Amino acid sequence: MPVDNVNSNPTSGIILSTIKSSFSSPTCWLLDSGATNHICFSKQSFHDLTTIKNSFVTLPNGSRIPIEGIGSVYLFPKLILTNVFYIPTFTFSLISLSELLYAHSLRIIFFDNSFIIQDKLFSLIIGKGESHNGLYILHTDSMQFNTVSFKFHCNSVSLDIWHHRLGHLSHDSFVTLNNKYNLISSRVPHFPCRVCPLEK
Structure with a gap:
């Protein structure tokens, strides 16, 4: 999905028709290894948001969707996404793996049906998700439980x-x-x- 009039490289083309409605939640993010920008459809998810005009994402079918803003999203306390495109006409949110790893000192470890996100310095688990039909999904509403579990383990x-x-x-x-x-x-x-x- 090329981006017009924004200082960015083209993002990858996930076909919109393959994304199920179950992923259309503000707390659900899809990991995309080809995307070069994070995309969020929920305005309420943004911590700060700047309105932009005359910038678009071009879909694989050639249609253009306007980018209405850019800002920061707090996924959970130890992970903040910056330069996130606000595109309300999308029905899902994307995390760009390249942008995530470039901007943060993180490692992502993939398993058959799940993945974990770790801090490189101390190997703290700051997030984990699941695989569903070839898509890796991060549910931010599950992070509170994961954090408590990790702290309990460390206290021992x-x-x-x-x-x-x-x-x-x-x-x-x-x-x-x-x-x-x-x-x-x-x-x-x-x-x-x-x-x-x-x-x-």
């Missing part, structure tokens, strides 16, 4: 294990990291490490 890991996993990180640095990612639920005490004194 001891401070000593985190210290070793993070390359014998100093106490102050670990406190800073724990305040941001809640690796352990309790206060971070000072504790002896037999390896750290040997490295000084």
Whole structure:
């Protein structure tokens, strides 16, 4: 789907007739490996939105659909999509994989019937979705449950294990990291490490 009068490369052509109505939800996003721009049909999904004129998406059949705006969409706390096209005449929303990976330090791991989105630095799972008839679908309304599950799993890991996993990180640095990612639920005490004194 080429884009006219917008600083962008052509986006891929998903045939509109193949997209089922079950995907026409503001919380449902389709991952597109060929698209170069994110597209959202729901105005309520935007955190901020700027109106634009005289810009279009050209469909595979040659018809042109106007782009009515561009803005940011908060999918969930740790993932914000920017430069998202607002196209209300679409009946589904697209996530451009190339744009997603270019703009964020993420990895996406695909399985037979699902996928996960991870933060590269700490391997935090910040989203996951499912495969349906060859389409990979992200449901943003399921992210709250996934986040709680992940934090519960992390709370079972001891401070000593985190210290070793993070390359014998100093106490102050670990406190800073724990305040941001809640690796352990309790206060971070000072504790002896037999390896750290040997490295000084």
